[in-house]
Amino acid sequence: MAVDVGGTTLKGGLIAQDGRILYRDRRPTPRTEGPDRVIAAISAFVADLSAPRTVAGAPLRPAAVGLAVPGLVASGRAVFSAAFGWRDVPAAAFTDGRLPLALGHDVRSAGEAELAYGSAAPDALYLPIGTGIAGAVVLTGSLYGGAAGWAGQIGHIPVRPGGLPCPCGQRGCLSAYASAASVAARAGETSAEDVVRRAAAGDEPAARVWAEAVEALALALATYTLVLDPAVIVVGGGLSLAGDALLTPLRARLAARLAFRPAPEVRTSALGVDAGLLGAGLLGLRALGQQGGGHVDHLGA
Structure with missing residues (x-):
């Protein structure tokens, strides 16, 4: 499961290990309603994407969560975001903990996707x-x-x-x-x-x-x-x-x-507006201890 948190839109989807986007969804980011409301919206989106679903006749159930957020990000916490006004938000605030989760910086994750799948x-x-x-x-x-x-x-x-x-x-x-x-x-x-x-x-x-x-x-x-x-x-x-x-x-x-x-x-x-979503998908693979894409093995965290 991949969630790319933008200042205007939350983009989510289910990503195959080879980078194919199997399912996608999007919701407005309630940025003007304060940091707690944004965190709650992300958590609700993650919960909804966690539900089993059938796409093109195939059952899909996510195995991990990749969450890409803006601002300063450290291991396991969103340190600061000027866009949302949050400080030191633990990764656990965005999920119920049932699936492995990797939290990463939105732009750096999109850059990983450009290296792995782009040009x-x-x-x-x-x-x-x-x-x-x-x-x-x-x-x-x-x-x-x-x-x-x-x-x-x-x-x-x-x-x-x-x-x-x-x-x-x-x-x-x-x-x-x-x-x-x-x-x-x-x-x-x-x-x-x-x-x-x-x-x-x-x-x-x-x-x-x-x-x-x-x-x-x-x-x-x-x-x-x-x-x-x-x-x-x-x-x-x-x-x-x-x-x-x-x-x-x-x-x-x-x-x-x-x-x-x-x-x-x-x-x-080369990836257009999908770079952030694919980058979040790479974070999800990292949560499983895996890597995907042509150059990802050479990327730093």
Whole structure:
């Protein structure tokens, strides 16, 4: 069983060991109702997915749970999430304990799926852009977690020191300017897709918000590129669905900020919006002491 917890949507499913999605479901994330309500919604979703069901004539019963959540994640607990406001939530809060469970970081798990089933390079950044922004850092074919396992918090790079407030407590973070949620809010829309549509139609306020988002992304990615020299930057998440409306100006602005060296390739995820769900499925395999996918044996935890 796989559950990918997003700031807007809970995505769940039953995943075969070879990565096939056998069953899927989704529910809204009650983010505005507080951390306890989000935890309860995840727990209820896990319970519902645990029930035996028949798909295409075959009985399915999950053997383990893979749960991918945003924020800072340590072994067995969700340490902190700016999106939900929770702190030190034990893994047991999300399940009744009847099935083995592996808890992991949503973006790092999605990065594992890109390595296992997608087309990520040995040195790459996987960057899903949704309600928030974080990155999965891939170095020499393995995910890099850092000293405490918290590497990749790119959404909290300060791109405008002293700028807009961020739920993390800092000001001027990348997420405050370039996440799908912030793009929509700053343009007075309900979705970033609406902002992109308005900008393409020549609406000046929407075009300004969109241009500021792209510039903020280019600034953060130029810094990342100069430090770690990735071969490719893989953009995922809901904002990646903007396609060339995002990639074309982002490539140009990134190249402009790297005057003395070429910019890395920037492309969209091979797995699309399923990367997070498949990453959660890999966590479920880990809970069983197994691994799936072509490159997963080489991944760090």
